Amino acid sequence: MWRELDVVQRTGSTNSDLVARAAGGGRGLGEGVVLVAEEQSAARGRLDRKWVAPARSGLFFSVSLRPGDAGVPMERWGWLPLLTGVAVATGLARAGGVDTALKWPNDVLVTVGGEERKAGGILAEAAGDEGVVVGVGVNVSLRAEELPVPTAGSLGLAGAVSTDRDPLLRAVLRGLEDWYGRWRAVGGDAGACGLQEAYAAGCATLGRVVRAELPGDRALVGEAVAVDGDGRLVLATEAGVQEPVGAGDIVHLRAAG
Numbered sequence: 001m002w003r004e005l006d007v008v009q010r011t012g013s014t015n016s017d018l019v020a021r022a023a024g025g026g027r028g029l030g031e032g033v034v035l036v037a038e039e040q041s042a043a044r045g046r047l048d049r050k051w052v053a054p055a056r057s058g059l060f061f062s063v064s065l066r067p068g069d070a071g072v073p074m075e076r077w078g079w080l081p082l083l084t085g086v087a088v089a090t091g092l093a094r095a096g097g098v099d100t101a102l103k104w105p106n107d108v109l110v111t112v113g114g115e116e117r118k119a120g121g122i123l124a125e126a127a128g129d130e131g132v133v134v135g136v137g138v139n140v141s142l143r144a145e146e147l148p149v150p151t152a153g154s155l156g157l158a159g160a161v162s163t164d165r166d167p168l169l170r171a172v173l174r175g176l177e178d179w180y181g182r183w184r185a186v187g188g189d190a191g192a193c194g195l196q197e198a199y200a201a202g203c204a205t206l207g208r209v210v211r212a213e214l215p216g217d218r219a220l221v222g223e224a225v226a227v228d229g230d231g232r233l234v235l236a237t238e239a240g241v242q243e244p245v246g247a248g249d250i251v252h253l254r255a256a257g
Contacts, residue, residue, distance in 0.1 A: 001177040002063075003032040010039045010055070014062035015125055015135035022064070022127035029127060031066040034173065040137075054146055058154070059120075059138040059169055063176065067184055068130030076188030077132060078246070079231045081106045081124045082199050083183055083190075084134050087175035088120060089202055092138065095171035097161030101204035104224070104233045104250055108138065109204055110158035116204065116252070117153025136172070140165055191229055200227050205250060210235070213249040220245065221253070 011017055014035045022029035039055035067077055088108055089100040101109045108120030120138035127133045139154035141163045156163050182193040190196040200206060205224045212220045222235030232244035
């Protein structure tokens with residue numbers, strides 16, 4: 001699937017580079033392009049948050065996908081960050097020998113000193129009418145003194161048996177190709193291809209009491225009980241209702257009693 005892979009020493013954001021390429025001019029942007037950076041000066045997470053990491057300390061890359069070309073309805077594209085999360089978590093576990101978990105919707109967690117830490121994040125952005133660019137950032141070899149915030153982690157700090165970025169990247173891309181192919185083949189039906197079940201199995205958010213910080217300065221507290229067929233997190237609230245959350249920041253409060 002990966003027909004073109006470029007590695008650059010430094011750029012602002014691999015996502016921004018591929019989105020700009022999709023917007024017109026140059027070689028255009030088809031499916032299967034991978035852009036890897038040794039360092040990013042303007043890396044972004046969700047809600048335009050900055051992602052800061054020293055050069056050559058992690059995996060920083062973006063891929064181009066065109067699910068519309070395969071007839072996947074746009075309303076199912078919201079599964080792409082979750083699909084990528086499954087591929088990243090399983091790839092890092094296999095190649096790095098480190099336990100990983102997923103925090104809905106787009107964080108990769110590791111355990112450092114008995115505490116959950118964020119080691120990676122995923123950002124999906126529209127690229128033209130039929131395309132999506134998905135960016136991945138993973139802290140691989142960062143030492144404690146290099147972490148941008150105390151709640152961050154890295155594969156190295158989590159006891160990974162390997163922090164060689166080459167096999168880690170290969171494992172993630174293999175997993176992404178596999179899951180994307182399965183999902184695309186069934187028209188983006190996450191239940192039919194097993195993606196919904198796989199995501200739920202690796203999601204540390206499920207079974208926890210969480211606070212969802214929603215658009216419009218609203219908040220919702222409840223137990224995360226499921227990820228539905230649209231990729232939304234379903235919260236069971238104290239009012240006795242189940243409410244799906246499609247977008248928002250999730251704060252893990254405690255394990256469900």
